[in-house]
Amino acid sequence: MKTKVIDVKLLIANGYVIDPAQGINGGKNVLIVDGRIAGLLNRGEVTPEGAEVLDATGLIVAPGFIDLHTHLREPGAEYKETIATGAAAAVAGGWATICAMPNTDPVNDSPAVTRFIIEQAQRAQLANVFPIGAVTKGSEGRELAEMGELKQAGIVAVSDDGRPIPTAGIMRRALEYARGFDLTVVDHCQDLSLTAGGVMHEGRWSLILGLKGMPAAAEDVQVMRDCVLAKATGGSVHIAHVSTRGSLAAIRRAKELGVNVTCEVAPHHWTLTDEATAEYDTNMKMSPPVRSQDHVEALFEGLRDGTVDAIATDHAPHHADEKALEFDQAPFGITGLETAVGLAFDLVNQGVINLERLISLCATNPARIFSLSDRGTLMKNAHADVTILDPACEWVFDVAASKSKSRNTPFHGRSLRGAAVATIVGGRVVYLNPNYTRLIEAKKRPASA
Amino acid sequence: MTTTFKRKHLLGIRELAAGEITHLLDTAETFRDISRREIKKVPALRGRTVINLFFESSTRTRTSFEIAAKRLSADAINISVSTSSVSKGETLLDTARNLEAMSPDCIVVRHSMAGAPAHLARMGNAPIVNAGDGAHEHPTQALLDALTIREYKGRIAGLKVAILGDVLHSRVARSNIHLLTKLGATVAIAGPGTLVPEEFGELVDEGLRVERGIEAAIEGADVVMILRIQRERQDSAFFPSMREYAVHYGLKPKHLERAARDAIVMHPGPINRGIEIASEIADGSRSLILDQVANGVAVRMAVLYLLAGGGRAELEDKGH
Numbered sequence A: 001m002k003t004k005v006i007d008v009k010l011l012i013a014n015g016y017v018i019d020p021a022q023g024i025n026g027g028k029n030v031l032i033v034d035g036r037i038a039g040l041l042n043r044g045e046v047t048p049e050g051a052e053v054l055d056a057t058g059l060i061v062a063p064g065f066i067d068l069h070t071h072l073r074e075p076g077a078e079y080k081e082t083i084a085t086g087a088a089a090a091v092a093g094g095w096a097t098i099c100a101m102p103n104t105d106p107v108n109d110s111p112a113v114t115r116f117i118i119e120q121a122q123r124a125q126l127a128n129v130f131p132i133g134a135v136t137k138g139s140e141g142r143e144l145a146e147m148g149e150l151k152q153a154g155i156v157a158v159s160d161d162g163r164p165i166p167t168a169g170i171m172r173r174a175l176e177y178a179r180g181f182d183l184t185v186v187d188h189c190q191d192l193s194l195t196a197g198g199v200m201h202e203g204r205w206s207l208i209l210g211l212k213g214m215p216a217a218a219e220d221v222q223v224m225r226d227c228v229l230a231k232a233t234g235g236s237v238h239i240a241h242v243s244t245r246g247s248l249a250a251i252r253r254a255k256e257l258g259v260n261v262t263c264e265v266a267p268h269h270w271t272l273t274d275e276a277t278a279e280y281d282t283n284m285k286m287s288p289p290v291r292s293q294d295h296v297e298a299l300f301e302g303l304r305d306g307t308v309d310a311i312a313t314d315h316a317p318h319h320a321d322e323k324a325l326e327f328d329q330a331p332f333g334i335t336g337l338e339t340a341v342g343l344a345f346d347l348v349n350q351g352v353i354n355l356e357r358l359i360s361l362c363a364t365n366p367a368r369i370f371s372l373s374d375r376g377t378l379m380k381n382a383h384a385d386v387t388i389l390d391p392a393c394e395w396v397f398d399v400a401a402s403k404s405k406s407r408n409t410p411f412h413g414r415s416l417r418g419a420a421v422a423t424i425v426g427g428r429v430v431y432l433n434p435n436y437t438r439l440i441e442a443k444k445r446p447a448s449a
Numbered sequence B: 001m002t003t004t005f006k007r008k009h010l011l012g013i014r015e016l017a018a019g020e021i022t023h024l025l026d027t028a029e030t031f032r033d034i035s036r037r038e039i040k041k042v043p044a045l046r047g048r049t050v051i052n053l054f055f056e057s058s059t060r061t062r063t064s065f066e067i068a069a070k071r072l073s074a075d076a077i078n079i080s081v082s083t084s085s086v087s088k089g090e091t092l093l094d095t096a097r098n099l100e101a102m103s104p105d106c107i108v109v110r111h112s113m114a115g116a117p118a119h120l121a122r123m124g125n126a127p128i129v130n131a132g133d134g135a136h137e138h139p140t141q142a143l144l145d146a147l148t149i150r151e152y153k154g155r156i157a158g159l160k161v162a163i164l165g166d167v168l169h170s171r172v173a174r175s176n177i178h179l180l181t182k183l184g185a186t187v188a189i190a191g192p193g194t195l196v197p198e199e200f201g202e203l204v205d206e207g208l209r210v211e212r213g214i215e216a217a218i219e220g221a222d223v224v225m226i227l228r229i230q231r232e233r234q235d236s237a238f239f240p241s242m243r244e245y246a247v248h249y250g251l252k253p254k255h256l257e258r259a260a261r262d263a264i265v266m267h268p269g270p271i272n273r274g275i276e277i278a279s280e281i282a283d284g285s286r287s288l289i290l291d292q293v294a295n296g297v298a299v300r301m302a303v304l305y306l307l308a309g310g311g312r313a314e315l316e317d318k319g320h
Helices: A083-092 A111-124 A147-153 A168-179 A204-209 A216-233 A245-256 A267-271 A274-279 A293-305 A340-349 A355-369 A438-444 B018-035 B060-071 B083-087 B092-100 B116-123 B139-153 B171-182 B198-202 B214-218 B231-235 B242-249 B289-307
Strands: A009-019 A024-033 A036-042 A052-055 A060-063 A065-070 A095-100 A128-131 A185-187 A237-239 A261-265 A386-396 A415-425 A428-432 B049-054 B075-080 B106-111 B128-133 B160-164 B186-190 B208-211 B223-226 B264-266
Touching: A009 A036, A009 A355, A009 A386, A052 A438, A060 A355, A065 A083, A065 A355, A083 A095, A083 A111, A083 A128, A083 A415, A083 A428, A095 A386, A095 A415, A111 A128, A111 A147, A168 A185, A168 A216, A204 A274, A204 B198, A216 A237, A216 A245, A216 A261, A245 A261, A245 A293, A261 A267, A261 A293, A261 A355, A267 A293, A267 A340, A340 A355, A340 A386, A340 A415, A355 A386, A428 A438, B018 B060, B018 B139, B018 B171, B018 B289, B049 B060, B049 B092, B060 B075, B060 B106, B060 B128, B060 B139, B060 B289, B092 B106, B092 B116, B106 B116, B106 B289, B116 B128, B128 B139, B128 B289, B139 B171, B139 B223, B139 B264, B139 B289, B160 B171, B160 B214, B171 B186, B186 B214, B198 B208, B208 B214, B231 B242, B264 B289
Parallel strands: A009 A052, A009 A060, A065 A095, A095 A128, A185 A237, A237 A261, B049 B075, B049 B106, B106 B128, B160 B186, B160 B223, B186 B208, B223 B264
Antiparallel strands: A009 A024, A024 A036, A060 A386, A386 A415, A415 A428
C-alpha cells in the first residue's frame, strides 16, 4: 500500500472536474485544506502558498466513490478479509468510502460490533468505512435489531444482506421503525421458497448443467413486495444488487408512484451471463446469480434511463479452499472492489452511459441514498474525498496483485479501459497507481497556471 | 466426421460431435462380442488401474464398470465414499488427489452433485469418466441406450423417441436428448408440468419438443423411454402422490397402441413396477430393459479402452 501523507493543503491541479451534485463539468483546480474541500479554483486563479500539488493533467477529478455494498468479513472470518485489507482493496479500486454489510460473526446487530468496525477502519487509515447494521437480531428475520442504538454507534443503513428479509410482516415493521431513525432498509430480494437449493440462474443453462436454478421471479416478487410495503409505510427501501428485468420494471413503476425506493446494480450482473457458468467455475457462483442476456439488456436500460441509482460492488471475499468445493457446496460471492470501476468504464466505452452518469452512480447518488452528508460532492466544505480517473488507461486485472485477502474473482486477466488511478480520503492520498507516480512528483514544480 | 476418440475425459454427451459418438458405439459393438464368448476377457488394459469412485450408491452402474474393467484385464478398485465421511472433512478434491497419487489410469466418478467430475477433470491429471453427476449427465447410460436402439432398429437417425417422466431431475434424460438429437432422432418429452418444464425445450437447438400429456409424446414413437420417479419428489411438492402419478403418467399397455407397431420400451432402472411402468410392459416382448444392462458392459469397456490407454494400441491387438 503506497500511503502518502500530505500536508494540510493539497491542490489537485489541471484536472477536469465532474461533480454532478453541483452540475460542474470543466477544467478546475481543487483546493483541499484540513481534510475538507476549500473550493474549486479556475485555472489561473492564485494558489495559496505551501500547497502540495497533484498534477491531474488529462485526468478526471470526481467526488470520492462510495460503495454501498461491501463485505469485509471482520469480525469472524478474518482469513477471508479484514477491514484493513478490504479498505486497501477499496482505495486501490477507486472507492474512498465503503459501507460494510453486517453479515459478520457476530452479526453487526449491536453497538459494540459497530464501534469495533469503525475503530478497525480508523486504525487502517485508508477508506472511510461506514457500518450497516442488521435489520433483525442475528439477521434471523424474526425480531428487529436495536436500530436506534446502532445509529448512535454509527451505522448508516440497515440490512440483513446475504439473507432476504423473509416475511412481509417483518419488512413492514422494519420500514416503519427504521423511518424513525432516518435509516434506509436495504433488502437482498429473494423469495426463499423459490430459491431453496438454487445455485445459479434458472434457465436454459441451469437445465443443461443440471444445477438447481434460482428463478428471476424469486427476485421480482420480493422487489414488488418491498415496493408495495415502502409505499404503504412511507419508509425508505434500497434494493441491493438488482439483477432482473422484472425488478427494474417494478422499481421504475414504484418511482413513478413516488415510492421511496432506490436500487443498485453490481458489475458482474451486466458483464456476465449464466452461460459463463458452463464450466462449473465456482467463481461464477454468486447470489443473486448472473442471469441471461435479456436481463443484462434490462440492466443497461435501467442504467441508461435513471432507474438504477447506484453501482455497488457486492465485494464478497471467500477463501480459495471454500471455492474449490463442488459447485453446489461452494459459497456464493466474488470479490469486486478492484474491478468495479474498470467494468463501469465498459458501460461508458460501449455508450450505455456517459462519464458524468458513471460518477453519479458511484458517488453522487450513493451519498444521497444513505444520507452521507458532505460526501459524494466536491462542494466547498465537503469531506475531501476524491477519486481521480483516467478514462484512457488500458490495463489488465491481475488477481495476484490484488490487495484483497481473497482471490475469488471471475475477472482475472480481463482487459479493461478506464481506471481509478488515485484515491484521496480526507485530503490524504491513500492510493496512487504505481504507473501514475508522476502526478505526485509534479508537486515539486509549481502548479501550471 | 471424426473417426477417433481423442478426448482425455468423458464428462458428458453435450460436448461430443456425432462422429465421436458413433466411434464410441462402433467400438462398443466390437466389445459386445467379447461378452458373448465363453472366455469373456481380453488383455487390452492389462497392467492398467481403473478406480471406481462412487460418492452415491449405485449397484448396477458400479458393477457394470467393474465387470467392464475386468473383462479388459484392468485392475479395478471400487471405492464407495458415503457423503457422511466427506462431510467429516476431506473434500472431493483431496480425495481425488490422494487417489491420483497412486497413479490410476482412469477414474470413474459417480457423484450426487452436478459438475463434480468436471471439477476433478479440471483440477487433476487422470482421465475422468462421468458415471452420473447429479441432474447433469450420465453419458455411458445414453451410449448404452443408443447401442441398444441401434441393435434393434439398425439406426438412430430419423427415429421418433419419447422420454417420459421426471425429466427435470434426470441426468439420463439429458444425456439421451443430447445423443439422440445429435444423431438425427427427434425426441418428445412429457410428464407433469413440474417435472417437465416448458423451458426444457431449449436444452438443444433442434429435434426436441415438450408435450403435456404422455399420449401426445408417444404418438408414432419408435422408442419409448421411461424414467424412474422418486418418492422424494412427492415430498417436495412436484406431484401430489405416487398413486396419482401412476394413474396419469405411468406407462400402460393402452398407451403403446399409439406408438409405432414395432416400438421398443426402455428404462434405465431400477424400475418402480406399477408406478412409472406397468409390469406387463416391463416384462413384455417390447421391453429391452435387460438388453440395456448387457450393452452397458460393452459401452463401458469401449469407454475405458479408449480413455485408459488401450486406445493407443491398435484395435486388432486387443486379443481376438
